Amino acid sequence: MTLKFGTDGVRGVALVELTTSFTTSLGIAAARVIPGERWLLGRDPRESGAALEAALAEGLCAHGATVELLGVVPTPALAFLAAREGCPAAMITASHNRFTDNGVKLFAPGGQKLPDDVEEQIEAALADGAPPVGPSGSVVTRAGAVDDYVRRLETLFPAKALAGVRLTLDCANGAMSEAAPVAFERLGADVTVIHASPDGRNINEGCGATAPGSLATAVVADASEIGIALDGDGDRVIAADHLGRIVDGDHLLALEAVRMRDAGDLADDTVVVTVMSNLGLRLAMQRVGIEVVETAVGDRYVLEALREGGYTLGGEQSGHLIFPRLATTGDGLLAGLRLAQLVRDAGRPLSELAAEVMTALPQVLVNVKVAERHPDVAEELGAEIAAAESSLNGEGRVLVRASGTEPLVRVMVEALTAEQAQQVADDLAAVVQERWA
Numbered sequence: 407m408t409l410k411f412g413t414d415g416v417r418g419v420a421l422v423e424l425t426t427s428f429t430t431s432l433g434i435a436a437a438r439v440i441p442g443e444r445w446l447l448g449r450d451p452r453e454s455g456a457a458l459e460a461a462l463a464e465g466l467c468a469h470g471a472t473v474e475l476l477g478v479v480p481t482p483a484l485a486f487l488a489a490r491e492g493c494p495a496a497m498i499t500a501s502h503n504r505f506t507d508n509g510v511k512l513f514a515p516g517g518q519k520l521p522d523d524v525e526e527q528i529e530a531a532l533a534d535g536a537p538p539v540g541p542s543g544s545v546v547t548r549a550g551a552v553d554d555y556v557r558r559l560e561t562l563f564p565a566k567a568l569a570g571v572r573l574t575l576d577c578a579n580g581a582m583s584e585a586a587p588v589a590f591e592r593l594g595a596d597v598t599v600i601h602a603s604p605d606g607r608n609i610n611e612g613c614g615a616t617a618p619g620s621l622a623t624a625v626v627a628d629a630s631e632i633g634i635a636l637d638g639d640g641d642r643v644i645a646a647d648h649l650g651r652i653v654d655g656d657h658l659l660a661l662e663a664v665r666m667r668d669a670g671d672l673a674d675d676t677v678v679v680t681v682m683s684n685l686g687l688r689l690a691m692q693r694v695g696i697e698v699v700e701t702a703v704g705d706r707y708v709l710e711a712l713r714e715g716g717y718t719l720g721g722e723q724s725g726h727l728i729f730p731r732l733a734t735t736g737d738g739l740l741a742g743l744r745l746a747q748l749v750r751d752a753g754r755p756l757s758e759l760a761a762e763v764m765t766a767l768p769q770v771l772v773n774v775k776v777a778e779r780h781p782d783v784a785e786e787l788g789a790e791i792a793a794a795e796s797s798l799n800g801e802g803r804v805l806v807r808a809s810g811t812e813p814l815v816r817v818m819v820e821a822l823t824a825e826q827a828q829q830v831a832d833d834l835a836a837v838v839q840e841r842w843a
């Protein structure tokens with residue numbers, strides 16, 4: 407076995423690292439560990455998706471499972487159906503990565519992401535290499551999954567809740583290209599859609615939540631009130647205001663926290679964030695009396711904290727927003743619909759609302775490519791990180807961590823000025839490069 411579970415499933419270069427033979431073995435191991443005779447299987451539109459779909463289905467069937475192929479669907483749609491039907495599911499996607507990568511996200515019965523101990527059991531089953539047990543299963547094709555999901559989202563809003571809202575929607579040439587335009591239009595929005603023509607290779611290419619520059623330009627050109635950008639598999643959202651300024655996940659989370667607190671929907675007046683969230687979000691929440699619970703990076707860790715604490719809102723700066731009373735995983739379309747409704751109901755531009763709710767400290771993120779992963783990088787660079795933090799005189803923050811999905815070390819620095827943050831980040835990145843690149 408060459409691949410292991412990272413922050414969000416198993417991921418690697420499609421058909422090179424994530425081979426069909428490995429994917430079949432992963433299917434066998436998953437079926438051995440995760441209970442359920444019926445599995446739902448979806449994928450995003452990458453050109454490698456169909457081959458990996460067939461390989462994963464083969465592995466699941468080899469252990470006796472019945473596999474229902476949903477075709478191209480967003481990750482939150484798959485999770486919704488797994489929750490509704492009480493069965494396990496698998497999504498073939500590399501989320502926000504470029505088309506050359508692919509991956510597998512696994513869901514327990516009920517649409518829940520797997521805890522660490524279950525992933526470790528699957529890795530052990532992979533390493534064991536035991537042959538499948540029991541009779542062979544079957545594969546069936548299932549239509550209508552996307553429409554089921556859109557109809558579910560409609561039930562969460564009043565009829566025509568977005569009537570009169572003019573918005574630009576970037577679907578990242580990904581799995582939301584069908585669902586998202588329909589959902590916004592059914593709720594009454596006037597929608598201009600961009601990057602909704604997936605060809606297997608253009609997913610996330612200069613578009614979507616990880617590259618929202620084209621959305622920002624389009625919002626201004628279209629004279630839209632708001633822009634919504636989703637990522638390749640649809641579990642993230644980033645926004646743009648009418649001036650073309652990007653509104654990231656921290657601002658969206660702050661807006662939702664205040665909105666839900668005022669409506670009495672924010673359990674224990676608490677929001678769950680990750681260590682990557684801007685210090686400005688923490689200060690903003692403190693100012694309005696909302697508590698913050700912090701987790702490791704990864705929406706599954708946010709989900710775990712939400713479940714354990716009984717909280718009702720969590721998310722990441724990258725645009726994962728999670729409403730556990732409404733969905734079992736991050737849902738970029740749900741969050742985007744709620745944001746559009748918030749702007750419409752407020753009768754004020756997103757630019758004003760975002761600026762009012764929080765002020766972000768300048769934050770610099772430098773990604774350093776390394777020869778191999780260093781999960782304990784923060785400990786290995788303890789002295790250097792301490793010196794960097796000392797240079798900020800208590801008016802900033804330093805975070806160095808290994809990516810959970812790629813061979814990268816991420817160096818994040820917040821400071822009073824962008825120049826200071828950039829200098830400290832560059833100095834630490836140089837240390838990482840010298841040691842491990």
